[in-house]
Amino acid sequence: xxxxxxxxxxxxxxxxxxxxxxxxxxxxxxxxxxxxxxxxxxxxxxxxxxxxxxxxxxxxxxxxxxxxxxxxxxxxxxxxxxxxxxxxxxx
Amino acid sequence: xxxxxxxxxxxxxxxxxxxxxxxxxxxxxxxxxxxxxxxxxxxxxxxxxxxxxxxxxxxxxxxxxxxxxxxxxxxxxxxxxxxxxxxxxxxxxxxxxxxxxxxxxxxxxxxxxxxxxxxxxxxxxxxxxxxxxxxxxxxxxxxxxxxxxxxxxxxxxxxxxxxxxxxxxxxxxxxxxxxxxxxxxxxxxxxxxxxxx
Numbered sequence: 001x002x003x004x005x006x007x008x009x010x011x012x013x014x015x016x017x018x019x020x021x022x023x024x025x026x027x028x029x030x031x032x033x034x035x036x037x038x039x040x041x042x043x044x045x046x047x048x049x050x051x052x053x054x055x056x057x058x059x060x061x062x063x064x065x066x067x068x069x070x071x072x073x074x075x076x077x078x079x080x081x082x083x084x085x086x087x088x089x090x091x
Numbered sequence: 092x093x094x095x096x097x098x099x100x101x102x103x104x105x106x107x108x109x110x111x112x113x114x115x116x117x118x119x120x121x122x123x124x125x126x127x128x129x130x131x132x133x134x135x136x137x138x139x140x141x142x143x144x145x146x147x148x149x150x151x152x153x154x155x156x157x158x159x160x161x162x163x164x165x166x167x168x169x170x171x172x173x174x175x176x177x178x179x180x181x182x183x184x185x186x187x188x189x190x191x192x193x194x195x196x197x198x199x200x201x202x203x204x205x206x207x208x209x210x211x212x213x214x215x216x217x218x219x220x221x222x223x224x225x226x227x228x229x230x231x232x233x234x235x236x237x238x239x240x241x242x243x244x245x246x247x248x249x250x251x252x253x254x255x256x257x258x259x260x261x262x263x264x265x266x267x268x269x270x271x272x273x274x275x276x277x278x279x280x281x282x283x284x285x286x287x288x
Binding site: 009017020027047050054057058066068072082 | 103104105106107113117120121124127128131132134135138150153154157158161162164165167168169171172173181185262265266269272273276277279280281283284285
């Protein structure tokens with residue numbers, strides 16, 4: 001059991017949880033100075049960063065063949081750019 | 092030397108699970124990307140109404156569900172790792188924990204839906220809640236299927252053993268489960284956190 005707890009995946013999990021709690025705190029905060037359209041884009045970027053960590057480490061794509069790595073990269077970057085562009089089109 | 096230590100050689104690289112599962116997972120994720128863009132497009136047309144509706148969502152439910160799914164992904168990754176190490180007992184235990192997290196997600200989502208419905212908030216309330224119920228509903232369906240997929244792999248592991256199902260069978264189930272987590276990671280900020288300015 002110790003092998004699983006003291007592993008790279010656990011560090012990734014902790015990082016993911018911290019990022020989630022941070023975004024939750026910003027969402028919860030009544031402080032309007034914390035909230036802007038740029039923050040919306042940052043929040044989307046952070047969530048795609050989280051998906052990148054899950055894909056690379058949990059899904060073991062880090063050690064997969066370049067074709068799969070490339071396809072996952074295309075989805076991640078493409079989706080991030082697409083969603084951010086649609087969001088920014090309002091501004 | 093450093094390059095050798097850092098990068099895996101071509102022959103050392105292998106895709107986890109079967110190609111068909113990855114085609115399905117990537118296609119599903121691309122479809123969800125379109126749904127995310129559609130949601131943001133409608134939000135842009137009526138930002139005020141969407142922001143006001145978003146404030147009616149319970150952020151705590153969203154955050155707890157995200158953490159639950161992150162832990163479930165960690166358990167699923169460990170199940171695959173245990174299978175590689177031929178530790179069937181640990182693999183079965185991690186798969187059970189993954190399913191338990193999935194069930195907790197379902198229960199919490201049930202509470203969230205019943206809370207909304209008790210306030211009279213339905214998919215017909217406005218466009219935001221139409222998207223909320225459709226997006227979370229489709230995701231919930233994925234979670235239910237994921238629990239069955241992991242459960243099926245767990246039963247096969249119990250009945251036919253490690254050699255019967257093989258590490259690829261476990262990897263297929265685990266890859267599907269990770270997709271469920273990935274989709275929620277994007278859905279959480281879109282539905283719960285975006286009403287910023």
